[in-house]
Amino acid sequence: MNQTSKDGTVKPKRKLWRTRFKMARKTSAFAPRVAADEVCIPDLSDDELQHWGEYILLSDATSVLHRDGTITRRAHNITKLYANELLAQWDEVYRFYDRNTSLHKIQTAKVYLPDGSVRKAKKVVQPYGQTSLNFYPLRPGVTVELEEQQDFFIPDRIAACMWGQEYLQFAIPCRRLRFTVAIAEPFSLDYKLHRTDAEPRTWKQGSYQVYQWDLHDIPGYETDDGTPHPRDVLPWIDITTLASWKPITKFYVKDLEPPARTPPQIQKLAEELASDDQSTEDKIYSVYKYSSEDVRYGRHPNELNLEKTREMGLMLEDMRGDCKDKSSLMVSMLRHLGIEASIAILLTRMNGSVSFLPGARFDHAIVCVTLENGDRLWLDPAGGPVTFKDIPYNDQGTQALLLNSEGGELTTIPEGGPQSQQVSRTCEGFLSEDCSYQFTAEVRTSGDTAMELRLKYMYRNQESTVLTLEKELASHLTGARIESPQFINLKDISRDVSYSYQTTLDQWSRQIDEIILFRIPWLGSMQTAGVVNVQKRTSALQTPNPIRFTDEHKIKIPSGYQGYGLPYEHNLECAWGRYQATVYVENSHLICQREVDHRGGIVFEDQYPEFKKYWEACTRADALDVVLMKTPS
Structure with missing residues (x-):
């Protein structure tokens, strides 16, 4: 039976001799070396190279967890290059190790020239564990080979364990991909397949259990600005030898958890901030406002690589801290006020939304407050000037580890949907017979849009704010004249951001004899977002982030005119969005109402025609002219 520690991790066995003497460990028994001749023949066509810019001939990775809890990693890559920007990446290759x-050993570093000759890369060993490799000469058609191995002589910082992931497809084609994992007794491996059913070949090699994936002729996955994160669309393998999240929690509690005894200066600060507050919510808001606004984001350069939170006294001296510093400060103050709060660590949405097996894969820290009724309130004091009770979309729907008890709690941060990210506009104006449209607008924003407006404007003076806001509003409507732009609420993070302005659109409509063709200047018009600009996609598409646009125009129409073909209504819906618009005439006013929900999500290749059909129908509805006809005298 394996010996386990109190936190559930397996206790490693005695050290290997090669670990004691810091010598490289052998891995060829698990994955025999693949020679370059095995993958370089047959040669690639120029058409393939010109299409992709490069072509991976071999991607061979081996990870070994030894009985003493140390790890050996070997990587062997052979790539044929063509595009200039990809050639430039191989001019100098750096490796760093402690x-x-x-x-760290470079076992092979070569350049294979088109004429059949071979050149060794120049290796320069620099101080402090840095190695520089210079591949020369490089020109279209060369093949570069890099084989390296790194042996670690102490276990992972979390515990004696191994965790990680490997993609089974890349943005460029790969002739052969091999991924080998060898786990020594007393450890055992847990793995999870994502978007693939490729089970590994397994066998016993001495005291090691070996898992190997060996794939051939893998097509490239063409990407563009609309392609989602690779973890959400490509096949990959998640591996870990950790049986639970307990050791992860233990590690981060040690680094991030505020002191059990709240420092006197933090006690005093918390009491001063909440001195005038009556309710629990008011106290939470006061602490959040201070942590979010008064403590600026960042660290001194000499502290950037420190994983622990900053000492509280230092934070109060220069009023600065990163996400874990701000969260720790906020939790410390809330606990002193008798409010249950915990730090939550997560991997933000920009890095994919698929959940991981246990491992230290986090890049952000926020705060989770447990309210008196048991509900949870998620707050991000380092996310920017976010409205109280809102949370940036980058945090939503992600896997989070709450550092709130022994072993922690793995949970998912709720997604607010489009209703939590709103832009709502109300307009009232008139349409002149000369086809000009003048209106006054009031706009209310929440969620990320409100945060972005605060980031852009809250530290500007009045003159700069007016000028910049005027330019921004005019940029969405060609020829628009913007007057009197002003924020109704900008700096109060307890409320949504609102602003107003007046607009004149000269000759906005078209007049044909006694007919006026009027196009409604909708907010967030789908004509301006070219997400379906190709007939067919060869990769998945990331749809716009969740947001709701609500727009209403009450327009006084010219005397003697009436609507033709009104009222009309559009109701469109699919898995990724909803579109609803109505236009009618009431008491000599044209009433135009529209609500659009972008629901977010991923459109895979086979779903693209459905999404394209929906988006194009919405675009046509946005571009539809309202017909006003002059009635006979």
């Missing part, structure tokens, strides 16, 4: 805890 000589006290690991050993």
Whole structure:
């Protein structure tokens, strides 16, 4: 039976001799070396190289967890290059390692020229564990080979374990991809397949259990600005030897948890901030406002690589801290006020939304407050000037580890949907017979849009704010004249951001004899977002982030005119959005109402025709002219 520690991790066995003497460990028994001749023949056509810019001939990765809890990683890559920007990436290749805890060896570094000759890359060993490789000469059609191994002589910082992931497809084609994992007793491996059913070949090699994926002729996955994160669309493998999240929690509690005894200066600060507050919500808001606004984001350069939170006294001296510093400060103050709060660590949405097996894969820290009724309130004091009770979309729907108890709690941060990210506009104006449209607008924003407006404007003076807001509003409507732009609420983060302005659109409509063709200047018009600009996609599409646009125009129409073909209504819906618009005439006013929900999500290749059909129908509805006809005398 394996010996386990109190936090559930497996206790490693005695050290290997090669670990003691800091020598490289052998891995060829698990994955025999693949020679370049095995993958370089047959040669690639120029058409393939010109299409992709490069072509991976071999991607061979081996990860070994030894009985003493140390790890060996070997990587062997052979790539044929063509595009200039990709050639430039191989001019100089750097590797860094800590000589006290690991050993890094370059086993092969070569350039294969089109004429059949071979050149060795120049290796320069620099101080402080840095190695520089210069591949020369490089020109279209060369093949570069890099084989390297790194041996770690102390276990992972979390515990004696191994965790990680490997993609089974890349943005460019790969002739052969091999991924090998060898786990020594007493450890055991847990793996999870994502978007693939490729089970590994397994066998016993001495005291090691070996898992190997060996794939051939993998097509490239063409990407563009609309392609989602690779973890959400490509096949990949998640691996870990950790049986639970307990050791992860233990590690981060040690680094991030505020002191059990709240420092006197933090006690005093919390009491001063909440001195005038009556309710629990008021106290939470006061602490959040201070942590979010008064404590600026960042750290001194000499503290950037420190994983622990800053000492509270230092934070109060220079009023600065990163996400974990701000969260720790906020939790410390809330606890002193008798409010249950915990730090939550997560991997933000920009890095994909698929959940991981246990491992230290986090890039952000926020705060979770447990209210008196048991509900949870998620707050991000480092997310920017976010409205109280809102949370940036980048945090929503992600896997989070709450550092609130022994072993922690793995949960998912709720997604607010389009209703939590709103832009709502109300307009009232008149349409002249000369086809000009003048209106006054009031706009209310919430969620990320409100945060972005605060980031852009809250530290500007009045003159700069007016000028910049005028330019921004005019940029969405060609020829628009913007007057009197002003924020109704900008700096109060307890409320949504609102602003107003007046607009004149000269000759906005078209007049044909006694007919006026009027196009409604909808807010967030779908004509301006070219997400369906191709007939067919060869990769998935990331749809716009969730947001709701609500727009209403009450327009006084010219005397003697009436609507033709009104009222009309459009109701469109699919899995990724909803569109609803109505236009009618009431008491000599044209009433135009529209609500659009972008629901977010991923459109895979086979779903693209459905999404394209929906988006194009919405675009046509946005562009539809309202017909006003002059009635006979």
